[in-house]
Amino acid sequence: MRLAVTYDISDNRIRTRVFRILESYGAWKQYSVFELEISDVQRLEMEAKIKSVIKPGDKVRIYELCERCVGAIVEIGEKSPTRKSNVI
Template sequence: MTMRLAVAYDVSDDTNRRHVYRTLQRYGAWRQYSVFELEISKTDRVELEAELESHIDPSAGDRIRIYRLCSACQDATTDIGNDPPDGQSNVI
């Protein structure tokens, strides 16, 4: 069984931010500059969280927030403006 997640991150160091971006890219789709949507299993989520934690520095103010999106929430999602990006971000 899989779950849909929205992941937002704020990472100060360029190298750490790049690692977080690349980690999330392996699991899901980039939606906005610091936001990904993922469709993953419970096991993958545990692995993802451990890997993300290794790429941030909380003492520098780094944060990652993971939201689980229920089916009703997914159906109620609205995009305003441009379509989500298909290509690479401007991650350094």
């Protein structure tokens, strides 16, 4: 399944931990946004890891993208990386 994951986390330490979790599953597209191509099991693992590190007030949103939606993605300006990023 293809997912878009966004997050809004104010604590730098927690934000970095969430970034590293998401980076292990997919591509960093832009600040606080990832695109992932993962299985159902990987999604459950990822969600559990994120839940274990975030605090009240933190926000993580997960959007499941259908094939039609993926095909309709439009990028304006500099293209996002298509492969996994190892850069923080």
